[in-house]
Amino acid sequence: MESEEAGRGLRVSLFITCYNDTLFPETGKAVVKVLERLGHTVDFPAGQTCCGQMHWNTGYQEEGLPMLTRFLEQFKDSEVIVSPSTSCVAMMKDHYPIMAERMKDPKITAEVAAILPKVWEFSQFLTQKLGIEDVGAYFPHRVTYHASCHGLRSLHLGDGPQRLLRAVRGIDLVEIENLEQCCGFGGTFAIKNAEVSSAMLADKVRGVLNTRAEVVTGCDNSCLMHVGGSLHRQRTGVWPLHIAEILAGEE
Amino acid sequence: MSGAGLDPRTAPKFQVAARRLVGDAQMRKNVRHATNVIQTKRAKVVAEMPDWEDLRESGRQIRRHTLRHLDYYLLQFEKNCTAAGGVVHWARDAEEARQIVIKLVKQSGPQGESPTEIIKIKSMTTEEIQLNQALEEAGVHAYETDLAELIIQLGHDQPSHIVVPALHKNRAQIREIFQREMHLPGSDFSNLGGTPQDLADAARRFLREKFLRVKTAVSGANFLIADTGGVCIVESEGNGRMCLTLPETLISVAGIDKVVPKFSDLEVMLQLLPRSATGERMNPYNSIWTGVDKTAAGDGPRTFHVVLVDNARTKILADEEARQTLQCIRCGACLNACPVYLQTGGHAYGSVYAGPIGAILTPQLMEMHHAQSLPYASSLCGACYEVCPVKIDIPEVLIHLRNKVVKQQSSGLNILANPEVMALKAVARVFRSEAVFRIAQKLGRLAELPLSHKDSNGVGWIDWLPGMLGGWTQVRDLRVMPKQTFRQWFEAREKAGKKGAADGK
Amino acid sequence: MASEAVVAGAREEVLHRIRVALGFSTDDAAVVGAEYAAVAREYKRAGTLGRGPLLEKLEERLRDYDASVIRVKAGGVAAAIATILGERGKRRLVVPQGLAEALGEPLPAGFEFVVDEGMTTSEIDTFEGVLTASTVAIAETGTIVLQNVPGQGRRAPTLVPDYHLCVVRAADVVETVPEAMDRIARTATLATTFVSGPSATADIEMTRIKGVHGPRFLDVILVE
Structure with missing residues (x-):
C-alpha cells in the first residue's frame, strides 16, 4: 500500500448511476471486487437513481433539480462516494453547485459544497485518493484506452487510467491515435444529431481498429456503449470493457 | 458578388444541413486538412508560451470587465475618437447599420457623388448585417479584398470559417473560380497556374488595380481602444493596410462588444489572438490608427467613420449566464478544435458564425427566434473551451441555451407536438422514485424484447429502434439489458452475506 | 436632418439598452478604474534574455x-x-x-x-x-x-x-x-x-x- 489513505479500510458508498445499474451491472460488480480486494467496504444506498445529467445537458434543467436533492438525501452520511462514470461525476462537480444556487436554498448549497469533495470517479479514486496504480490485476489481452471527454477535460484524469492499466499483468496496452478526440456520443447528441455523431464515431472506430486491440476500455460506459455499438455492427470482434472490469481481472 | 448571405432566418436546421454536408467527401477532406494544419501550428506556438494560461485569464478578465462597464467604455471611445477627427455612429440593428453605411458610402465620392465601387476588408460584422447585398441593391459593388473572401465572392459561395472562410475549397476549385470570374482589362487569367503561389499572384494583380483606384473602403474592427479612441485591425495579406491607408474615406463597422479599455490591453490581445487564430506568433500586419491625420501630407483617409452596431448584443449582455459569449475575439480556434465542425464544415451552421462560437452566438443574435437547433450541434466535449483564448465556457452556454429552447418548446400546447419533451419529462418522473425506477427497468427489458436478436454467445442485440431513437441504430447496435440489474445483484449478495460473493457472476 | 435625428436616437437607445441589461451604470472613473486595476495580470512582462x-x-x-x-x-x-x-x-x-x-x-x-x-x-x-x-x-x-x-x-x-x-x-x-x-x-x-x-x-x-x-x-x- 502506497499511501496513508490506503492503509486503512474506507467505507465506500457506490453511486452506480442509472445506466450502469440497468445496462452494465458487470461494471458495478467489478468496482465492488476491486475495492474489496484493496481492503475497503462497499455500501449501496438503495434509493439512488440518476445524477440528472441527461436532463440538465439536454436543456431540461428544472427536471434535473430533484435528482440533486435525491442524491444528497441518499449520500449525505457517506464517508466517500465512488462512481464508475466520468460524465456523471463531471456533471456533479460542474453543475451541482449551479443547480444548488438556482434552488435558492442555502442548506442545499452547503450540502453540495460539503459532499462534492467526497465524490470520486473510480479511476481517480484509485490513483488520486488512494495513490495506487497496481491493484493486482491480470488481463492477458491487447487493449486500447479511450479517454472520455469529461474525464479528460472536466475531471483532468490525465494519464491516471493508463497508469492503472500499465500496472496490469499480462496486458498489451496500445495508444489510440487522436486520443483527445470525442467519440461523438454526447448523450442525446447521438440521437438528435445522429448523422454527425456517426461521422465522429467512424473516426474513433478507425482509430480503435488501427491499434489492432482486442478490447477498447475507458472510464465511461456511455462512450464505450457508443463505440462498442459500432464495433458490433461491423462485427469487428473488438469488444468494449469498462476499466473496472479489467482491473478486477485475476489469474 | 456573393450569393444571398447565410441567413439563420431561412437556413435549414443544423441536422438537416449536416446530413447533406457529411456526404460531401471533398469538403470534408479540405476541412480536415485545414483544421489539422492550423491546430498543429497553434499547439506549437502556444506551447512556446509558459504564461499562456495567465494570458488567457487576463484576456477573460479584461473582456469581462469591459462588458460590465460597456456604456462607460463606449462613451470614452466615442469621445476620444471624435476628438481625433473620427465620426461615430450608432445602430440599433442590422437594418439601421446598413442604412448608415449606405448613406456614408454615397456621400463619399468626389463632390458628394456616390461611388459605384468600394473596397472591403474581411469583417464578420459586415457579413452578419449582410452589408454587401444591401450595397449592391443601392448600386454600389463591394470588392472583398481578403484572398479567401475574394474566393468566396467570386465563387458565389458562403464563408465557412471565421478566419479562413474558404478553407472548404482546394486549389483546383479556386483556380477554376478565378479563371471563370476574374476579368481585368489587359490581364488574362485564363491560363492561370494551379499552385497556391500562382493563385495568390492572380489575386494580387486583380486587386491592386482596385486598391489604387477605389477611394472608399469599408472595414470591420478587431479592437476599439477606449482610452485613445483608436482602432486596431489584425491581418496577414496587406489588403487590410491597403484599405485602411489608401482611400479617401474609411468606414469601420464594429459590434459594440469590440471595445477594450486601454491601448496597453492590446499587449494581451495581440498575444492571444494571432496564436489562437492562425498559429502565428504575430500575424504579418497589425494596424492601429486614431481618427484622421490632419497634417498637410496626411497619413491615411481624410474621412473616417465608425459605426457601432448593437444588433441584439445588448440582449446577450442582459443574460448573465450567456454574457460571456460577447467576450469572443473571433479567433476561430474553437472551430478548428471542434469535432463536429470537422465533420460538417461551416455551412451547416446556417450563419456567418460557424462552429461552437456560432452555435452560441447565432441563436442569441436571433433572440432565440431562429437557429434553435444550433445549441444542440455539439457533443459537449469541451475542446472549444480548452482552446478559447478568453476562456468562454462554450459548453455551459450551450446547455443554458438548450434550456431556453426547451422552455419555448414546452410552453402551452407546444409540448403536445414534441415527443422529446414528453419523453424527457416522463423519464424525469421515473428518476424521482427508486420504486418507479425499478419498475421502469423491468418494463424496459420487456419493451426491447421483440427487437432483440441473440448472437452465437447468447447475448441479445438490437439493431433497429423506432422513431427518434432510430438515429442510434443507423450505425450502432445496442446490447439488450442484462436480466439482473446491479442493484438486484447487490441486494441478493447482501442477503447471502457478502464474503466470497464479490466475484460471483 | 431627419435621418440624423434617428441616428442620435439610436445612440441613446443603445446606451439605454446596455444600462438596462447590466442593471447599473456608473460614470465614476474612480470606480471603474479600481475594478480595472483588479484585473489579474500574471503574464510575463519583462524579458529575461541578455x-x-x-x-x-x-x-x-x-x-x-x-x-x-x-x-x-x-x-x-x-x-x-x-x-x-x-x-x-x-x-x-x-x-x-x-x-x-x-x-x-x-x-x-x-x-x-x-x-x-x-x-x-x-x-x-x-x-x-x-x-x-x-x-x-x-x-x-x-x-x-x-x-x-x-x-x-x-x-x-x-x-x-x-x-x-x-x-x-x-x-x-x-x-x-x-x-x-x-x-x-x-x-x-x-x-x-x-x-x-x-x-x-x-x-x-x-x-x-x-x-x-x-x-x-x-x-x-x-x-x-
Missing part, C-alpha cells in the same frame, strides 16, 4: 517568417544598405523625411532615394522599394513596429512598394509584447503598424505564401 541572446532570438524569429537579417556595427549602416540594395538589384527607393538623421548616417551614394512629402499612391507605386528606420522590435514574435515619426513616415510608402528594407537599432529591441507596448504608450495615437515578416497568406490549403498585397520582400539591418 543582449546577445535577445538579438539572436529576434533574428531567428524574423527569419522564421521569411525576412532576411543582416547584422552590422554602428557606422556600418550606409555600407550595409548599399550592399543589400546592390544584391537585390534595387536602385530607386522612396524614403521618409528625416531618415538620415534617424539612422545617424548619410544614405549611401549611387542610389536614388526620393523623400515622401505627400506623394500620391500612384507615385509611390513607381518605386522599387522603401527604406525606413523603426520604433521598436519584439524578439519574441519577430515583429517590427513602425510609427509615423521622422525616419519612418506615413503608412502608404511602407505598403505599396514590393520591397521594404528596414533598419532596427539594437537599443530598440525588446523581448516581449508588453515591453514594446510600454515603449509606444506615449505615442499611442500615431499611426502604428506592426510588421511581422513580409505580407503572407495561408488561405489556400493552409499553404503559407509569402507576399500578397504588402511588400513581398522584407530585409532587416540590425545595428549593434
Whole structure:
C-alpha cells in the first residue's frame, strides 16, 4: 500500500448511476471486487437513481433539480462516494453547485459544497485518493484506452487510467491515435444529431481498429456503449470493457 | 458578388444541413486538412508560451470587465475618437447599420457623388448585417479584398470559417473560380497556374488595380481602444493596410462588444489572438490608427467613420449566464478544435458564425427566434473551451441555451407536438422514485424484447429502434439489458452475506 | 436632418439598452478604474534574455517568417544598405523625411532615394522599394513596429512598394509584447503598424505564401 489513505479500510458508498445499474451491472460488480480486494467496504444506498445529467445537458434543467436533492438525501452520511462514470461525476462537480444556487436554498448549497469533495470517479479514486496504480490485476489481452471527454477535460484524469492499466499483468496496452478526440456520443447528441455523431464515431472506430486491440476500455460506459455499438455492427470482434472490469481481472 | 448571405432566418436546421454536408467527401477532406494544419501550428506556438494560461485569464478578465462597464467604455471611445477627427455612429440593428453605411458610402465620392465601387476588408460584422447585398441593391459593388473572401465572392459561395472562410475549397476549385470570374482589362487569367503561389499572384494583380483606384473602403474592427479612441485591425495579406491607408474615406463597422479599455490591453490581445487564430506568433500586419491625420501630407483617409452596431448584443449582455459569449475575439480556434465542425464544415451552421462560437452566438443574435437547433450541434466535449483564448465556457452556454429552447418548446400546447419533451419529462418522473425506477427497468427489458436478436454467445442485440431513437441504430447496435440489474445483484449478495460473493457472476 | 435625428436616437437607445441589461451604470472613473486595476495580470512582462541572446532570438524569429537579417556595427549602416540594395538589384527607393538623421548616417551614394512629402499612391507605386528606420522590435514574435515619426513616415510608402528594407537599432529591441507596448504608450495615437515578416497568406490549403498585397520582400539591418 502506497499511501496513508490506503492503509486503512474506507467505507465506500457506490453511486452506480442509472445506466450502469440497468445496462452494465458487470461494471458495478467489478468496482465492488476491486475495492474489496484493496481492503475497503462497499455500501449501496438503495434509493439512488440518476445524477440528472441527461436532463440538465439536454436543456431540461428544472427536471434535473430533484435528482440533486435525491442524491444528497441518499449520500449525505457517506464517508466517500465512488462512481464508475466520468460524465456523471463531471456533471456533479460542474453543475451541482449551479443547480444548488438556482434552488435558492442555502442548506442545499452547503450540502453540495460539503459532499462534492467526497465524490470520486473510480479511476481517480484509485490513483488520486488512494495513490495506487497496481491493484493486482491480470488481463492477458491487447487493449486500447479511450479517454472520455469529461474525464479528460472536466475531471483532468490525465494519464491516471493508463497508469492503472500499465500496472496490469499480462496486458498489451496500445495508444489510440487522436486520443483527445470525442467519440461523438454526447448523450442525446447521438440521437438528435445522429448523422454527425456517426461521422465522429467512424473516426474513433478507425482509430480503435488501427491499434489492432482486442478490447477498447475507458472510464465511461456511455462512450464505450457508443463505440462498442459500432464495433458490433461491423462485427469487428473488438469488444468494449469498462476499466473496472479489467482491473478486477485475476489469474 | 456573393450569393444571398447565410441567413439563420431561412437556413435549414443544423441536422438537416449536416446530413447533406457529411456526404460531401471533398469538403470534408479540405476541412480536415485545414483544421489539422492550423491546430498543429497553434499547439506549437502556444506551447512556446509558459504564461499562456495567465494570458488567457487576463484576456477573460479584461473582456469581462469591459462588458460590465460597456456604456462607460463606449462613451470614452466615442469621445476620444471624435476628438481625433473620427465620426461615430450608432445602430440599433442590422437594418439601421446598413442604412448608415449606405448613406456614408454615397456621400463619399468626389463632390458628394456616390461611388459605384468600394473596397472591403474581411469583417464578420459586415457579413452578419449582410452589408454587401444591401450595397449592391443601392448600386454600389463591394470588392472583398481578403484572398479567401475574394474566393468566396467570386465563387458565389458562403464563408465557412471565421478566419479562413474558404478553407472548404482546394486549389483546383479556386483556380477554376478565378479563371471563370476574374476579368481585368489587359490581364488574362485564363491560363492561370494551379499552385497556391500562382493563385495568390492572380489575386494580387486583380486587386491592386482596385486598391489604387477605389477611394472608399469599408472595414470591420478587431479592437476599439477606449482610452485613445483608436482602432486596431489584425491581418496577414496587406489588403487590410491597403484599405485602411489608401482611400479617401474609411468606414469601420464594429459590434459594440469590440471595445477594450486601454491601448496597453492590446499587449494581451495581440498575444492571444494571432496564436489562437492562425498559429502565428504575430500575424504579418497589425494596424492601429486614431481618427484622421490632419497634417498637410496626411497619413491615411481624410474621412473616417465608425459605426457601432448593437444588433441584439445588448440582449446577450442582459443574460448573465450567456454574457460571456460577447467576450469572443473571433479567433476561430474553437472551430478548428471542434469535432463536429470537422465533420460538417461551416455551412451547416446556417450563419456567418460557424462552429461552437456560432452555435452560441447565432441563436442569441436571433433572440432565440431562429437557429434553435444550433445549441444542440455539439457533443459537449469541451475542446472549444480548452482552446478559447478568453476562456468562454462554450459548453455551459450551450446547455443554458438548450434550456431556453426547451422552455419555448414546452410552453402551452407546444409540448403536445414534441415527443422529446414528453419523453424527457416522463423519464424525469421515473428518476424521482427508486420504486418507479425499478419498475421502469423491468418494463424496459420487456419493451426491447421483440427487437432483440441473440448472437452465437447468447447475448441479445438490437439493431433497429423506432422513431427518434432510430438515429442510434443507423450505425450502432445496442446490447439488450442484462436480466439482473446491479442493484438486484447487490441486494441478493447482501442477503447471502457478502464474503466470497464479490466475484460471483 | 431627419435621418440624423434617428441616428442620435439610436445612440441613446443603445446606451439605454446596455444600462438596462447590466442593471447599473456608473460614470465614476474612480470606480471603474479600481475594478480595472483588479484585473489579474500574471503574464510575463519583462524579458529575461541578455543582449546577445535577445538579438539572436529576434533574428531567428524574423527569419522564421521569411525576412532576411543582416547584422552590422554602428557606422556600418550606409555600407550595409548599399550592399543589400546592390544584391537585390534595387536602385530607386522612396524614403521618409528625416531618415538620415534617424539612422545617424548619410544614405549611401549611387542610389536614388526620393523623400515622401505627400506623394500620391500612384507615385509611390513607381518605386522599387522603401527604406525606413523603426520604433521598436519584439524578439519574441519577430515583429517590427513602425510609427509615423521622422525616419519612418506615413503608412502608404511602407505598403505599396514590393520591397521594404528596414533598419532596427539594437537599443530598440525588446523581448516581449508588453515591453514594446510600454515603449509606444506615449505615442499611442500615431499611426502604428506592426510588421511581422513580409505580407503572407495561408488561405489556400493552409499553404503559407509569402507576399500578397504588402511588400513581398522584407530585409532587416540590425545595428549593434
